[in-house]
Structures are given as C-alpha cells and as structure tokens.
Amino acid sequence: MVLPAYEVEIGTEPLDRPARNSVGGWPHLDPGQDWPECFCGERLALFFQVDIPSDVEPFGGDHLLVFHCRAHNDPSTPQLADGRLVARYWDAPQPPHPAPFWRVLIQSREARPASEAEPSVRGLPLTLRPFTDTPEKAAQTFKVGGTPSWAQDPELYSCACGEDLVYVCQVPEDMEFAVHAGRPEQPDSVRADAYVLFLGNEVYLLACPARCDPAAVWPVNQN
Template identity: 65%
Template sequence: MLLQRHAALPAAETEPSLCALPLTLQTFEDTLDPHGLGAQTFKVGGTPSWAQDPAHYKCACGTDLVYVCQVPEGMEFGADTDGLFLGNETYLLACPSHCDPAAVWPVNQN
C-alpha cells in the first residue's frame, strides 16, 4: 500500500535513533467509548480514536479515503525515546478503489 512508483533506495547506514522491532498483529475487540471513538492504541482497522474532529479527505480519483490504521500519540519508536510524528496521534487513510499504490494520506492530530 505504501509502495511508491519511484521508491528511494534504502540508506547505506541505519538511522541511529530508530530501532527495528518485530511487529505482531493479533485479533482485538475494539470497544467504543460513549462518543463512538475506538480504543486509543496502535491498531490496524477498527474504529479510529480521533484526537480532534474526524478527518475526511478525497483521493485524487474522487473516492472518499477510508481509515486504515493509527499510531497513538507519544508512542516511542526509538532507543532514546524519540517520539515519531512529534508525539501526535497519526492515522493513515487510503483509497478503497486502489487507484494507485501510493493513494495513502497521513493525518496528524494532537
């Protein structure tokens, strides 16, 4: 989904402040809060837990983008606890028409 037509080659050296960790996906019951928001955790699918108002965007092809996954605010990804996305809650929206492999839009909220 995040493949680009003209993808850059990997860097010759690894980024010292980020460390690779295994990713394990498991089934998760996404319980909604009284406002209809999903759980505030790293997740693929389910219901977003919008930090602000829900975001609505259209793809260049005209199709409404749909929620795919989220990274909660303050999630630590580095050995020195650097916050990815400046500590914001981040959501990925994608084109359900699959018009282009790069039809994914990041949304940051705080």
C-alpha cells in the same frame, strides 16, 4: 458495527532477518518500488510495516509501510482543492516544505525485503493480536483496523481520484521509536535515542480504496 481490529504489539527481541511485520527492519517493497527519499535528500526512515490482516477491508492482504524523515519533524497539513486532496498529494508541496517529509505506501503481498535494513530505527518484530474495538469506545492504541479514536472531531478526506479515503491504521500520540546509539538525533523529539512521527501527533492513516497510487495515503494528525 464492530469492524475487525488488531492491536499491534512491539516485541523485544532485535530483528536479525527480514520480517513482514516490524518496527524498523527491512522494508518489503514491490518490484520497481525504491526506498523513498525526502525532498531534503535524506533517505526516509522506515518507522514500521505490517501485512494488513485479510479481514481488514478493503486493504486485507496488502502491505503497509510508514516512512518519515529523520531531519523533518512537523505535523501534516492537508492541502485541498475542490473539496478533495490536491492532485498527487503524496508529492505536492506541504508548506513551508516543497513536498511531504514522509511516505506511506500500500504494497502488494508480493512485496519483498530490501537488501539493506533501516539503519536508525531499531528493528523489532510486531505482532498483530485481534481485539474488540467498538466505535463507541475506540481504543487509543497502536492498531490496524477497528475505528479511529479521534482526539478531535473526525477528519475524513476524498482522494484526488474522487474516492473517499478509508481508515486503516492508528498510531497513538507520542509513540516513541527507539533508535540505535550514535545515529543522528531528530529535532524536537522527546528523547535523543527515539524518533517520533509528525511531532508526536496521533496519526490516523487513511488510504485510497481504489489504490490509484501506492502512495495514496493521507496521515491525519490530531492531538
């Protein structure tokens, strides 16, 4: 079965105002949702955000945001109990860390821009372009929807609430997010002026279709 898929293209014209589809920029958050922080006290960097196209089920119309700590750069490691991700896995210990160093949020179409823009990751517009992504030949690209191009065996997880997580977005291996000059460097990044997600692992975002929590999203890492 061929599922609706959108290739995500990064524009070149720096953002000068909020955009719903962006690298960096102004995070669009639901009322009452604060800009997330890492356990280390750093405000998490907004890497990117997109409105999920309406035909990408079951999240069509929702708003996806990916935050990650500048100071921490490690792979994600799933913590399981009774065959599911542990309770409140989005806040649970991520050994050796006391909590995750990232936050992936699913917000509603009512999400509104924060008053401040992401200070480190350069703000650039994103464009979602429909393309054909077949399970037999899944594209290893930055995409929303379609089929994950697993670098290893497929990895699927059940949410702590019991629902099976559903793939929604892929970020290719070693994708660089350009950073403004003078901002703190990320340890173990590829370059001084770029940040990466999860040590540059390929990232497959799996989200809870029951939306049991806005942060009920697991970032599978493979390489």
